[in-house]
Amino acid sequence: MSDSSSIASLVASLQARIADLAPGDRLPSSRELVARYTVSPVTVSRAFAQLAAEGMVVTRPGAGTFVAPRRVRPGPAAADTSWQAVALAGRESDAGLGAAVEPSAPLPEGTLAMAGGYPHRSLQPTRALSAALARAARRPDAWDRAPVAGLAPLRAIFAKQAGGDVTADDVLVTGGGQGALSMVFRAVAPPGSPVLVESPTYPGALAAARAAGLRPVPVPMDADGLRPDLLADAFAMTGARLLYCQPAFHNPTGAVLTAERRRQITDVTRAAGAFLVEDDFARHLGHGGPVPRPLVADDPDGTVIHLASLTKPASPSLRIGALVARGPVRMRLRAIRLVDDFFTARPLQEAAVELVSTPAWNRHLSALATALRERCAVLAGTLATAAPDWQITRIPAGGLHLWVRLPSGVSEAAAVEAARAHGVAVDAGRRYFPAEPAGAFLRIGFAATEDAAHLTEAARRLGLAAADCAPPAP
Structure with missing residues (x-):
């Protein structure tokens, strides 16, 4: 059983026990709980911490853990949020917006x-991540403000990964891939305009596009990926100035855009005077065979906005991604970064540099x-x-x-x-x-x-x- 499920199981058992006790009653000691539930002392400590945070228990050093006084919760009529319906009028939400990217509820035991x-x-490279974070934390400037575009060594790593003549100056470090998608959609297309997407495609991209006020327009795929003939038709019919696609190990189909189509897709997009957002999230998720060269590596004109991430191959909490862009759109993305959050946390960037710069990676x-x-x-x-x-x-x-x-x-x-x-x-x-x-x-x-x-x-x-x-x- 995992640590998280052990903690959840112990918390549930203690909650049931607390329901039958009175305020001030003493709970079993940590030693007793370790023996009774066959868990570690750390699991017991974390379970008590969670119950304390929920206001169900109080811990008195040297005395033990006791049932907390019952808190009187206000009834459902205590708050009236109906006013928000008026305040939010004019900005309709998509019913599935959050559901597309929000993790599902905890699974039942055994699922x-x-x-x-x-x-x-x-x-996940848990030990390497911990070691990298520890080394990063020892840097004297670990908690200094980071540059808006990101740390130079990290930008150089992403530039090398992108290939071609991409340089560190073309790279903007982001807080993971999802935030990068949101930035691009808001930077490139005005609200109400269409954005072409593969059909099917990543739901998080659909959510980010709709949150930016864009209208996703499907372009069909086949076994070789996005169809260039239908892409040209879609540009002509919609006047779209933005295409989102995943050329390598497409989510959800696993398709890889063929070499011929890679050139065609970029050429069609360039001819339409549009941007191509290349989501390269799976570059480090290959199964041992060759991984196709990024589209941005063969794009000298700034048509391709390349999105990369270290999150998938490392850890959900290593929220480090990057955008590669050239020309005025790069400056616009940088400006949005300043408005959104100034920069990505420096300790996390330092840890990412430490991680990918070692043989362990x-x-x-x-x-x-x-x-x-x-x-x-x-x-x-x-x-x-x-x-x-x-x-x-x-x-x-x-x-x-x-x-x-x-x-x-x-x-x-x-x-x-x-x-x-x-x-x-x-x-x-x-x-x-x-x-x-x-x-x-x-x-x-x-x-x-x-x-x-x-x-x-x-x-x-x-x-x-x-x-x-x-x-x-x-």
Whole structure:
């Protein structure tokens, strides 16, 4: 059991116990709880800290932990927020805006996580991250103000990764990829204008576009990625000045834009007088094979705005990304950064430099590639046997997910609910489409679970779910 689930389980047990006690009653000691629940003293300490923060217990040094006095909570009529409906008028929200990027609620005990977009903790370079952060904290200037564009060594790292003639001066360090997307959408296109996106695409991009007041317009894909012929038509019909795409290990399909199409997509965008936002989030998530060269490396004219991130291959909390842009748009992005938050926290930038500058980083990326390749093969093989009617659209060469088409007559909602009933969390495909979906799909991750054994068990459970929601035989 993970530390977080152990703490949550202990907190729930203590809350139930507190409900039967009176204020001032003493709770069992830490030693007693360690023995009774077979947990560590650290788990007990964190559980007590959480209960204290919630106002349920008070700790008296040398005496113990006691039930706190009951707090009288105001009834539902104590607050009236109806005035906000008037104050917010004129700025309508999209119903799915936050849901597209907000983590789902905690999973029930025993549920296998096949949803979400981050690798399991066992796939993260935890020791290297801790060591890097410790070294960064010892720098005498660790807590000084950082430059608006980011630390020069970190910008140089991202420039080298982008390739071509990209320099550190073209790089703006950001607080992760999601914030970078929001900056770009607000910087490039005025509210109300269209933005072309692959269909399907990353829901967080759709949310960021809609939050900026933009209107996502779908451009279909096929096995080779975004279709250049339909892209040209979309530019002509909409007058869009912005395209968002993921050329390498596309989320959710895993597609890689072919070499020929890479040139065509950039040429079509340049001819339309538009910007191409290249989301290169998966550059470090390849499965050991070649990773295509970034589009920005072959773009001398500033058509491509390149987005990179260290978050996926490292840790959800290493909120470090970068934008590569040239010309006036770079200055506009810099200006937005000043308005938004001035700069990315310097200790985090210093830690990122420390992390990627050591041999441990390359060893981690190599191990991660091997693990992702093996996990992908395990899930694809076992799922094909357990749920043969669920079509895996491709075996991806990178990324964290399988994109699965459901058979005719099976709804996504039914499949997701059946999977949940059997203890597996998966993502419904509908949220990845900016408009009408091209069918019923599921996105099933192979990186969020603890190990290959869990993947095999998840496939078995999904086979049961597939049988539950299968249409009746004619």
